[in-house]
Amino acid sequence: MNYAIRRLTQDDLAAYRAIRLTSLQDHPEAYASTFDSAAAKPDDYWRQTLDKLCLFGALTDDCQLVGLAGFMAETGDKDRHRGWLIQMYVDPALRGTGCAMALVDTILDYARGRVMQVHLGVWDQNPAAIRFYQKAGFHIYASDPRAYFWGGQFYGDHLMVRYLDMAPGKTVQ
Incomplete structure (x- = not known):
């Protein structure tokens, strides 16, 4: 299946809401948000999210949205060098x-030139996702062993970072 990556716009509202x-x-274990809460949000919420975040989608030749990844930069005086990879999903x-x-x-x-490092959180019980991000x-x-509590159960999160001003895989000593 062929796909192309592009930034999502307001024209993608319905497709973005559906894939999210x-x-x-x-x-449900992979995200801080829940389906029930998100499904109850009005269209205005989804419009604002598309405006506020930088969201990219993978679209097939027939314009089906089959992948999603977002970027959110920190805005504080001392943490604006950091950004976050969020809402990652592929069909x-x-x-x-x-x-x-x-x-x-x-x-x-997209993050290069905007931030110096990109962070993400990944469910600590998903070794395939962890290996994927390490490969990246x-x-x-x-x-964080008890990052989320949902459905009567705790879910742990690994926090990961990619330094954009260093070679991939390099860490700060």
Whole structure:
């Protein structure tokens, strides 16, 4: 399946809402948001999210949104050198095709010149995702064993970072 990566716009509102809800429904352990909460949000919420965040999508030749990745920069006086890779999701049919790496590379390219490092959180019980992010040059710098509580259960998170001013995989001593 062919796909192209591009920044999402207000014209993508319905497709963005649909893929975001799919990601939350299919992988509730992977996100801080829940499907029920997101599904109840009005269209205005989704419009504002598209305006506020920098969201990129992987779209097929027939314009189906099959992948999503977002970027959010910190804005504080002392942390504006940091950004976050958020809302990462790829349709199961495209996993292993390079689509996810293309989305991450797009986020990293977008982040260069805006921030010096990109952070992310990944569920600590998802070794495939952890290996994927390590392949993309991220490394674990902290773990939060009870980051989220949902459905009567705790979920842990690994925090990972990619320094854009260093070679991939390099860490600060």
